[in-house]
Amino acid sequence: MAETANENMTDENLMELVKTGDHQAFSELVTRHTQKFFNLAYRTLGNERDAEDVVQDSFVKIWRKPSLYKPERGAKFTTWFYRVVFNASIDMKRKTKRDLPLIMDVPEEDDARQDKRFMAKQSQAKLEEAINSLPERQQAALNLCYYQNIPQKEAAEIMGVGLKALESLLSRGKAGLKDYFARESLQEIDYATFQ
DSSP: OHHHHHHTSOHHHHHHHHTTTOHHHHHHHHHHHHHHHHHHHHHHHOOHHHHHHHHHHHHHHHHHOGGGOOGGGSOOHHHHHHHHHHHHHHHHHHHHOOOOOOOOOOOOOOHHHHHHHHHHHHHHHHHHHHHHTSOHHHHHHHIIIIISOOOHHHHHHHHTOOHHHHHHHHHHHHHHHHHHHHHTTOOOTTGGGGO
C-alpha cells in the first residue's frame, strides 16, 4: 500500500522520505529514473558496464547522503540528479579515457534491409566519432540537449553554466561537427539531427 502511495508522490517528496531512511521511497526513485540516467551516462561514456556503475554509484551516494539534495536551492530532483550522474560520468570518462565504441554488429536479414541497417550503423558510428572529437563540454551540451532532449535552461543548470554559455557551447559544437565532416571529406551524416 505504501508503494502505491509512493508512486503518486513527487520526486522531491520522495527525497524527503529518503532522508528519513525510507527504503520504499528510495526504491521508487530508482525505479522511476534508472533508465533515464543510464541513457545519460551511456551517451557520455559509450560503455554499458561503466554507465551502469555510474548510475548505481550515484544512487548509492544519495542513499548514503540524501542531505546532499537541497530542494530549497530551487532545483528539481531530476535536474540535480542529472548533474550528479553527469559529473560522475565525466569523472569516469577522464579516468578511463574511452571514446564511444564503434560497434558494427549487423544481424542476418535480407540484403536490402541489411545494407540499410549497416549504413545506418555506419552513419551513427561516424557521428559518434565526430562528437568524440569535440571538447568535453561541447560533447556534454550536445548530449544533454539533442540526445537526452533536456530543455536548454535545465541543461545549463546541469552543466553549471548560464543559458548564453550553453547556447555558445551548442553553437560551437555544431560548428565543430560541420568542420569535422568537411575536414574528413565526409558527407554530413545525420548532421541534421543538430539543426
